[in-house]
Amino acid sequence: MAYVSMGEAHRRITEYLNRFCGAVSYQDSPMLCRLLSFSSNSPSLLSLADALNVFQDASILIRQSDKFSEYGEILAHLFRSLQSYRFGNLVEAYLAFEKFANAFVQEFRNWESAWALEALYVVCYEIRILAEKADKELTSNGKSPEKLKAAGSLLMKVFGVLAGKGPKRVGALYVTCQLFKTYFKLGTVNLCRSVIRSIETARIFDYEEFPRRDKVTYMYYTGRLEVFNENFPAADTKLSYALQHCNPKRERNIRMILKYLIPVKLSLGIIPKDELLQKYNLHEYMNVVQALRKGDLRLLRHALQEHEDRFLRSGVYLVLEKLELQVYQRLMKKIYIIQKLSDPARAHQLKLEVIAKALRWLEIDMDLDEVECIMTILIYKNLVKGYLAHKSKVVVLSKQDPFPKLNGKPVGS
Amino acid sequence: MAAEQKATKEEVKMDLFEDDDEFEEFEINQDWVENEEQVKEVGLQWEDDWDDDDVSDDFSHQLRKELETISADKK
Numbered sequence: 001m002a003y004v005s006m007g008e009a010h011r012r013i014t015e016y017l018n019r020f021c022g023a024v025s026y027q028d029s030p031m032l033c034r035l036l037s038f039s040s041n042s043p044s045l046l047s048l049a050d051a052l053n054v055f056q057d058a059s060i061l062i063r064q065s066d067k068f069s070e071y072g073e074i075l076a077h078l079f080r081s082l083q084s085y086r087f088g089n090l091v092e093a094y095l096a097f098e099k100f101a102n103a104f105v106q107e108f109r110n111w112e113s114a115w116a117l118e119a120l121y122v123v124c125y126e127i128r129i130l131a132e133k134a135d136k137e138l139t140s141n142g143k144s145p146e147k148l149k150a151a152g153s154l155l156m157k158v159f160g161v162l163a164g165k166g167p168k169r170v171g172a173l174y175v176t177c178q179l180f181k182t183y184f185k186l187g188t189v190n191l192c193r194s195v196i197r198s199i200e201t202a203r204i205f206d207y208e209e210f211p212r213r214d215k216v217t218y219m220y221y222t223g224r225l226e227v228f229n230e231n232f233p234a235a236d237t238k239l240s241y242a243l244q245h246c247n248p249k250r251e252r253n254i255r256m257i258l259k260y261l262i263p264v265k266l267s268l269g270i271i272p273k274d275e276l277l278q279k280y281n282l283h284e285y286m287n288v289v290q291a292l293r294k295g296d297l298r299l300l301r302h303a304l305q306e307h308e309d310r311f312l313r314s315g316v317y318l319v320l321e322k323l324e325l326q327v328y329q330r331l332m333k334k335i336y337i338i339q340k341l342s343d344p345a346r347a348h349q350l351k352l353e354v355i356a357k358a359l360r361w362l363e364i365d366m367d368l369d370e371v372e373c374i375m376t377i378l379i380y381k382n383l384v385k386g387y388l389a390h391k392s393k394v395v396v397l398s399k400q401d402p403f404p405k406l407n408g409k410p411v412g413s
Numbered sequence: 414m415a416a417e418q419k420a421t422k423e424e425v426k427m428d429l430f431e432d433d434d435e436f437e438e439f440e441i442n443q444d445w446v447e448n449e450e451q452v453k454e455v456g457l458q459w460e461d462d463w464d465d466d467d468v469s470d471d472f473s474h475q476l477r478k479e480l481e482t483i484s485a486d487k488k
Contacts, residue, residue, distance in 0.1 A: 211444070252437055273459065314434060338473065358476060
């Protein structure tokens, strides 16, 4: 912590106060944003924190002028938070920032126009980040983390303030996305439902009015939720939107979208090109794609095992596991085509014992009853068109289109 | 009791730092230019007609050999 003289401290604090009040008077949102971005660790904020530490009681300075004391409560909490932040007391910093945020939001409500919307975004972002840091501090001290949850409540309050008829309503989607990030981190994704319902059904919102960058983030998270719920067509629509409209320079974000979109596309019978997997470093999907292309069940199992932890963490394991049926379909088709080459007249008859032999070669041990069971499922799900001649232990394939393509629809729909 | 509490704390810790895939923030006051290139690129990323009748790959060759040994056994 740098040494600061009383005089210099006085100067710095007064300068900040002037900037803050000036920003509000002149509705200078970018300036206000800079004054509130703790996480930017800007030199001016850090030097202000040092000054506050030296001066001890900045409220004297605030009270000195009517101009400053109008925002006395807001500034007092803000200063306290900044000081705690500088000292690394993140729980204290969070608590003071929460008070600041509440006071700021009250003031924001009174400003008729939406001039301070971006500054409000900064407040929402900062409170979430501070809450995460505060919770880390709590858990490292053996205490129960609860600040991120509290930040979630505050964000909901902000959402409520923006959910009105005026121009401020275009900010609601940004706050929604902050809520998503909060809930996903907490693992309470069920709480997303109510805010999604507001965005998508409330009449005050016109989805098209929202800024594109917020729509991209929104579609990413709601797309992920659709993946969890296995609504693949909806997941495809949303994640594809996010992919198409995401800033192309933000490769990490694009990679994240693809991480969830690829299993969805595979479930719809669409595969990613190798170049795509290479470009965005999604090697974990390469063997899965190959397995589907070839009908190689052993490769699929191997691929799932090899990256089991990764797939489980992102929640796509079950989606990929279910691709097994499609790989079976591909394998059956290969057997059929191979049979056609040597004996076209009887190619449409797949003997269960031939299938069993192929499976055994792929290290899948099944007796004929189990093979029959799998074939029944494939037929039931319309992956194979035909019928089972149980007595002769043969699958008789339809002469027309015995292996219907998914055509962008999920299996069995 | 103490062991239980510790266990829940471990669980809580796990949940706390979950979500490796948090979307990065976009700059607030900047918007990016969307162009035709980007939209076209998406179309070039996926294949939906990969399910062909081609059995010239290694896997298919080996499968064919495997199936032929069945008919050989039968003869």
